[in-house]
Amino acid sequence: MMVIILLGILGSTFLMVMAKRMPALIRSFCYQSFFLFLIIFITAFKENRLDLYVVAGLIFALKVLVIPYFLSSTATKIKVSESLGLFINSQLSLIIALVLTYFSWMFSKNLGFTGEYFSGIAITVAFSQVFIGAFLMISRMKAFTQVIGLLVMENGIFLLGVSIEEGMPFFVEIAIFFDVFVSVIVMGLFVYRINKLFTHIDVNRLSRLKG
């Protein structure tokens, strides 16, 4: 059961790599966060831990509902074209994502995580999310993709935190949540400002500062 959900996370990450338009990207991010919520919820249920219930609830509220809503409403407000502007086309991106996944499998094997069946897969998925998130950030033109890439990386970190035995202390996890939330808001504000000043949000055309 858990493994299927993990594959769901991986699948939605691949969907994001394939996406060519803004709404598709945000929707896939929604799916991914929902699967993450399920994982944490089931773990909380199995181990009967109250703090994990709270974390799961926060993920559902923030990452499945509030942040995607905030991003898509900002996107419609600033009226830019929905195309993401791919530097690398979607087929090639998918191949790179697969290579990155294989790389994270090797990586988690190297760290000695693959002893247990479940945690081995979970950690592979977590690392692959971190790397694919970074890849998304550098291979798309629009400033929004950078925000979403960052969120994907953060989801990966959370999955890693849950699947490694103990995880983080509770208040640290809450503090990290708060930080993530604030950083998305701050980045949203800056996207808004960039659009106002430059009348576009293509990061490859932000090239006034050099040398």
Add this chain to the structure above:
Amino acid sequence: MQILFILTIPILLSVAVLFIKKQRVFGIVNSMGYLVILSASIILLKEIVSLRSSISYFGFIYLDILSAFFIFVVSVVAFAASLYSIDYIRKDTESGVISEKKAKIYYILFNLFCFSMLFVPALNNLGMLWVAIEMTTLISAFLVGFYNNKESVEAAWKYIIICSVGIIFALLGTILFSYAFSLSGGMKSLNWSDMVASAGKMDKNTLKIAFIFILVGYGTKAGLAPMHTWLPDAHSQAVAPISALLSGVLLKTAIYAIIRFGIITIKGVGFQYFSNLMILLGIISLAISCGFILVQKDLKRLLAYSSIEHVGIISIGLGIGGILGIGGAMLHVFNHAVTKSLMFFGAGNVVNKYRTHNMHVMRGVISTMPFTGFMLLMGAFAIAGMPPFSIFISEIMIICAAFLKGYYLVTFLLLGFIAIIFGAVVNHFSKSLFGNIPKGMAVVREPLSGKLAFLFLFVQICALGLVLPFIKKDLVWMVQTLFQG
């Protein structure tokens, strides 16, 4: 007890902005507040040095000599920046660059920024350390994009994105550290003081990988070379007092985090691993900054690249180790913080007067602004490493350490790059400080509080050479307690 003052005063000040109407009055109140913080941090440092032990409250706040030292450095630069801000912001509001309301926002952000930087060294929990460092990024991004023109917003965007990605890798490293710790003891804790106690039992392989993530993550924030790309943009576009804070102490808080994780790594894996990585990154930083300093036209970017150079030197000092190496690196943290702040204040005045960043257009600064010009001249020699000033002392300590330990190639490269940078910096500054005044440029009198900030920093740049013999014993003790074995 002092830590209570140090942490609450910035918060109180940021609330007080809303109630005090006159901007000038608030500016003075603000710097009084930072004077109190500075004295509290000196008392704290003295107390810890004389107690020869650490203080901890509720297992949440943990103050040893390393934290007290970094809090001291932050409060020195914050005090100077608060003095300098009074006239800088007043001038900006008078010339209509920013509105009265925006000046208030500046002061609120300034205080929150200082709070987050003072908070970082006081924390024991490594997860909270991460949160505090991310907080410094989020707050200072607004200060980088403060003028809201195309360049500054672009710089702020690059800053926030690159630093956030970097810092996510640091979080990954932190989780791996806690994993290694939970394997060794079975205790659930992220406290540094617990981790360091059982560092010897941790899994070596995991620690090695975790430290690389930490170095990439916090190294991005510290401005170590391959990850430095945000730094020149952010430093050149921020408000001048904030540039000083960014370069003087924000980079140092990231260095602080690297040192904290480095101590665990050294105890778990051995010194050689840590040393190789730090020296490698340091040399790359020096090489890259050297090239950019040689061809630089923009005054503030020149200073930003010089920060990368000095962070590189600090990292080499830490990597070489020993009392001379690490002691030199610690002194260099302080010396670079005060000297670079002085330079950024000077650059702020010059840019305000000449309305350009381009050094080819600035001529005759020393005749138009005699005081700032003189300070910039002294500062340029100090930052390049001339003997009577303090940066020379810490650099010579690090070079001696490298020689004594037999790192001949490192010493050769270090000396070579420092020599080239010395020539470049002196050349650039002598061209714009002397020469004919451009037409229509009048000689100005400079305001008192601005001068006070310069003098406060200048005294510290000169004084360290005299004070060093007295604090030598404490410095040796400090290094020994930090890196035993």
